[in-house]
Amino acid sequence: MNEPTKILLDESELPRRWYNVLADLPSPPPPVLHPGTLQPVGPDDLAPLFPMDLILQEVATDRYVDIPADVLDVYKLWRPSPLYRAHRLEKALGTPAKIFYKYEGVSPAGSHKPNTAVPQAYYNAAAGIRRLTTETGAGQWGTALAFACSQYGLDCEVWQVRASYDQKPYRKIMIETFGGVIHPSPSDLTAAGRAVLAAHPDSPGSLGIAISEAVEVAAQNPDTNYALGSVLNHVLLHQTVIGEEAIAQFAKVGLAPDVIVGCTGGGSNFGGLAFPFLREKLAGRMDVTIRAVEPASCPSLTKGVYAYDFGDTAGMTPLMKMHTLGHDFIPDPIHAGGLRYHGMSPLISHVYELGLIEAVSKTQRECFEAGVRFARTEGIVPAPEPTHALAACVEEALRCKETGEEKVILTALCGHGHLDLAAYGAYLAGDLVDHELSETEVASAVAALPKVPA
Amino acid sequence: MNEPTKILLDESELPRRWYNVLADLPSPPPPVLHPGTLQPVGPDDLAPLFPMDLILQEVATDRYVDIPADVLDVYKLWRPSPLYRAHRLEKALGTPAKIFYKYEGVSPAGSHKPNTAVPQAYYNAAAGIRRLTTETGAGQWGTALAFACSQYGLDCEVWQVRASYDQKPYRKIMIETFGGVIHPSPSDLTAAGRAVLAAHPDSPGSLGIAISEAVEVAAQNPDTNYALGSVLNHVLLHQTVIGEEAIAQFAKVGLAPDVIVGCTGGGSNFGGLAFPFLREKLAGRMDVTIRAVEPASCPSLTKGVYAYDFGDTAGMTPLMKMHTLGHDFIPDPIHAGGLRYHGMSPLISHVYELGLIEAVSKTQRECFEAGVRFARTEGIVPAPEPTHALAACVEEALRCKETGEEKVILTALCGHGHLDLAAYGAYLAGDLVDHELSETEVASAVAALPKVPA
Numbered sequence: 001m002n003e004p005t006k007i008l009l010d011e012s013e014l015p016r017r018w019y020n021v022l023a024d025l026p027s028p029p030p031p032v033l034h035p036g037t038l039q040p041v042g043p044d045d046l047a048p049l050f051p052m053d054l055i056l057q058e059v060a061t062d063r064y065v066d067i068p069a070d071v072l073d074v075y076k077l078w079r080p081s082p083l084y085r086a087h088r089l090e091k092a093l094g095t096p097a098k099i100f101y102k103y104e105g106v107s108p109a110g111s112h113k114p115n116t117a118v119p120q121a122y123y124n125a126a127a128g129i130r131r132l133t134t135e136t137g138a139g140q141w142g143t144a145l146a147f148a149c150s151q152y153g154l155d156c157e158v159w160q161v162r163a164s165y166d167q168k169p170y171r172k173i174m175i176e177t178f179g180g181v182i183h184p185s186p187s188d189l190t191a192a193g194r195a196v197l198a199a200h201p202d203s204p205g206s207l208g209i210a211i212s213e214a215v216e217v218a219a220q221n222p223d224t225n226y227a228l229g230s231v232l233n234h235v236l237l238h239q240t241v242i243g244e245e246a247i248a249q250f251a252k253v254g255l256a257p258d259v260i261v262g263c264t265g266g267g268s269n270f271g272g273l274a275f276p277f278l279r280e281k282l283a284g285r286m287d288v289t290i291r292a293v294e295p296a297s298c299p300s301l302t303k304g305v306y307a308y309d310f311g312d313t314a315g316m317t318p319l320m321k322m323h324t325l326g327h328d329f330i331p332d333p334i335h336a337g338g339l340r341y342h343g344m345s346p347l348i349s350h351v352y353e354l355g356l357i358e359a360v361s362k363t364q365r366e367c368f369e370a371g372v373r374f375a376r377t378e379g380i381v382p383a384p385e386p387t388h389a390l391a392a393c394v395e396e397a398l399r400c401k402e403t404g405e406e407k408v409i410l411t412a413l414c415g416h417g418h419l420d421l422a423a424y425g426a427y428l429a430g431d432l433v434d435h436e437l438s439e440t441e442v443a444s445a446v447a448a449l450p451k452v453p454a
Numbered sequence: 455m456n457e458p459t460k461i462l463l464d465e466s467e468l469p470r471r472w473y474n475v476l477a478d479l480p481s482p483p484p485p486v487l488h489p490g491t492l493q494p495v496g497p498d499d500l501a502p503l504f505p506m507d508l509i510l511q512e513v514a515t516d517r518y519v520d521i522p523a524d525v526l527d528v529y530k531l532w533r534p535s536p537l538y539r540a541h542r543l544e545k546a547l548g549t550p551a552k553i554f555y556k557y558e559g560v561s562p563a564g565s566h567k568p569n570t571a572v573p574q575a576y577y578n579a580a581a582g583i584r585r586l587t588t589e590t591g592a593g594q595w596g597t598a599l600a601f602a603c604s605q606y607g608l609d610c611e612v613w614q615v616r617a618s619y620d621q622k623p624y625r626k627i628m629i630e631t632f633g634g635v636i637h638p639s640p641s642d643l644t645a646a647g648r649a650v651l652a653a654h655p656d657s658p659g660s661l662g663i664a665i666s667e668a669v670e671v672a673a674q675n676p677d678t679n680y681a682l683g684s685v686l687n688h689v690l691l692h693q694t695v696i697g698e699e700a701i702a703q704f705a706k707v708g709l710a711p712d713v714i715v716g717c718t719g720g721g722s723n724f725g726g727l728a729f730p731f732l733r734e735k736l737a738g739r740m741d742v743t744i745r746a747v748e749p750a751s752c753p754s755l756t757k758g759v760y761a762y763d764f765g766d767t768a769g770m771t772p773l774m775k776m777h778t779l780g781h782d783f784i785p786d787p788i789h790a791g792g793l794r795y796h797g798m799s800p801l802i803s804h805v806y807e808l809g810l811i812e813a814v815s816k817t818q819r820e821c822f823e824a825g826v827r828f829a830r831t832e833g834i835v836p837a838p839e840p841t842h843a844l845a846a847c848v849e850e851a852l853r854c855k856e857t858g859e860e861k862v863i864l865t866a867l868c869g870h871g872h873l874d875l876a877a878y879g880a881y882l883a884g885d886l887v888d889h890e891l892s893e894t895e896v897a898s899a900v901a902a903l904p905k906v907p908a
Contacts, residue, residue: 076460173878177829
């Protein structure tokens with residue numbers, strides 16, 4: 001173990017710009033469409049919800065976007081994040097592979113989410129906005145946005161899916177500790193929420209309903225905007241600090257990854273780590289396999305269709321071409337709440353269609369098995385989402401054990417599981433159920449896709 | 455903000471030895487006494503519970519003890535820990551003071567506890583021990599020992615106070631995730647537990663009962679030892695990596711603290727940070743005020759007596775001369791569970807008697823107010839224990855604001871509060887009650903101290 005356990009960067013080595021993968025792709029992704037006109041949306045269509053700086057980033061084709069100094073200052077509270085060499089996991093597996101993990105759990109919210117929450121809050125504050133609204137499921141994104149708003153003096157109002165609100169009181173308290181206001185959704189504060197409550201007074205809520213409530217409040221109040229934690233181009237753009245740092249960290253030890261594995265829900269953590277490496281691959285400077293890992297119960301990339309669909313369940317967003325299981329698909333209540341999304345970032349989808357990345361799916365018990373093994377060797381209890389990446393990492397490392405290959409594997413460890421321990425309790429008690437989505441279930445789920453002429 | 459936010463050390467700068475403050479004190483502390491004979495205890499008295507390496511460290515007078523290579527390798531999973539400059543807290547307070555905090559929440563258990571859990575597990579494993587037993591209250595120590603045992607292939611068995619076991623299921627799950635076995639105390643697994651249950655079938659338990667159970671199992675099984683997370687000399691010795699790193703980190707920015715504030719329960723986090731600085735002070739190389747902060751409802755240093763007392767409630771341990779409120783004192787159920795100890799480390803007590811450190815007390819609402827302010831500025835939700843240090847830090851920084859002094863303040867931030875969010879919920883809901891222990895209550899509490907001839 002003479003090689004370092006942690007590869008650290010100094011604050012002076014923090015990336016100064018985000019990377020826009022669009023600049024290097026052989027073709028652009030299909031345009032986002034207005035659901036009424038089926039014409040490409042323009043900046044003005046998005047102006048009621050987002051500040052112009054973010055809208056311009058959403059459609060930018062420049063290779064790099066400078067990170068504002070005020071954002072860098074807040075990033076320094078936890079960035080650059082460490083790149084770890086998993087000496088102890090390697091030893092436990094008996095693999096000749098070199099396993100590395102880029103750990104985003106050091107952030108205030110405990111995940112990669114603040115990487116975009118901070119610039120989103122910054123640009124909104126700079127545009128004179130006073131309040132941000134958003135939805136949250138398990139609560140990672142709501143926590144990140146509440147923290148980011150506290151840094152720029154913005155109010156933050158979060159609609160959390162009622163079922164999670166009731167089941168995960170710690171997330172609610174953490175959001176309040178950062179100064180955010182949180183409502184269970186459906187709420188009686190919006191027309192959308194009241195309509196649901198009128199029909200279903202005991203509704204457990206859904207991400208789709210919570211989005212509708214947050215968007216409604218933002219659209220109706222000029223001093224209020226809306227913020228989204230994944231899927232969109234500007235969100236993935238902000239997350240590329242992860243991959244840029246990792247490249248610099250590998251350079252310090254004279255290595256480069258042969259395989260990258262990361263979990264995909266909406267795609268922001270995966271894209272953030274993978275895109276800078278994809279740039280290196282496209283330029284012929286690296287030969288790296290990039291592999292997305294998704295839950296077998298919500299396999300948008302591996303079993304979904306590539307088609308125009310709504311980003312939300314209620315069908316209020318623009319239409320995006322992406323890998324989807326259908327916008328009214330309700331995934332199993334698996335514990336990796338951040339991966340329970342019917343669709344996939346259009347950018348990730350496009351890159352997958354281009355054959356630039358691979359995708360596999362994993363069932364949750366295999367994932368938690370990898371998570372527990374990781375905790376007992378490396379000392380970090382991972383969030384349920386990155387246990388998917390860890391399961392794929394273990395699989396690759398054991399493959400190397402068979403072949404004798406000394407591959408360098410890079411794993412995206414996008415957050416800790418301190419607020420997800422109930423999931424580990426269920427796994428350790430043997431209470432978890434696996435469900436691999438069948439072709440029949442997929443066919444049924446995608447039947448309701450909106451009709452868009454080719 | 456051109457000065458760095460985080461001052462990091464490379465792994466190669468990890469301290470290679472622990473510091474023993476005994477070597478530099480003007481007089482030794484009074485001996486620990488056998489409760490039956492009232493004679494000083496010898497190594498053989500401790501051999502049924504501890505391996506000889508730790509017993510020798512407990513009585514060592516050498517200035518330094520080398521850290522074994524296998525311990526350093528595990529330390530590298532999170533050490534050196536970062537020293538932060540609290541730019542944003544300073545700005546929010548409008549103080550000319552420079553505030554720094556040494557953050558131990560980056561460890562696997564989320565606190566400073568693994569600094570000693572790891573070497574304790576290592577020395578026990580090296581001595582051929584197969585299992586460690588311990589007690590835990592809120593759960594920080596049990597988590598740390600379970601993690602440490604997982605690193606050296608030891609079984610770990612934890613007796614957790616029944617009230618905490620029922621109220622804090624996440625801690626139980628985290629201990630199990632690290633491979634530990636956890637029992638609510640009182641349990642029917644020990645004579646001590648069965649005796650309590652016979653008299654009080656619904657007993658909520660206490661730290662004293664849990665210690666009795668863990669000690670009983672260790673004493674009766676040759677392959678099993680017992681481990682303690684604070685109070686003892688060897689525990690504080692292991693924690694000095696905190697202060698040694700901080701000294702090296704301050705040297706990197708050409709500064710030294712004028713004031714150090716840290717919370718004290720059993721004293722291990724405070725001693726770990728403060729003792730290396732005390733060495734510098736005693737040698738005339740630094741002029742630093744060192745201030746212990748304790749809860750107003752459990753003020754052993756500021757209101758207790760300096761006398762021989764038992765370390766546990768049941769009166770089974772050797773007698774230690776320390777600041778105590780009496781071994782049968784039951785502190786209010788404040789949320790800083792780690793500070794609810796009737797006594798104080800004999801080393802800290804001795805140093806306090808020598809006039810080398812100061813002590814103050816704080817009520818819990820002032821502490822949580824400081825904790826919330828810290829979260830909203832610095833992004834870290836502190837554990838309830840270090841909010842005591844933060845309250846004293848804020849007080850000192852506001853004093854500097856009045857006087858215009860640009861003091862350098864160093865705060866011990868010994869852990870995060872991710873598993874203590876219920877306490878923040880109670881604070882934010884206005885449900886917390888303050889209780890400053892009165893002189894009458896103290897007098898009543900210390901009336902039952904054991905009689906030891908001077």
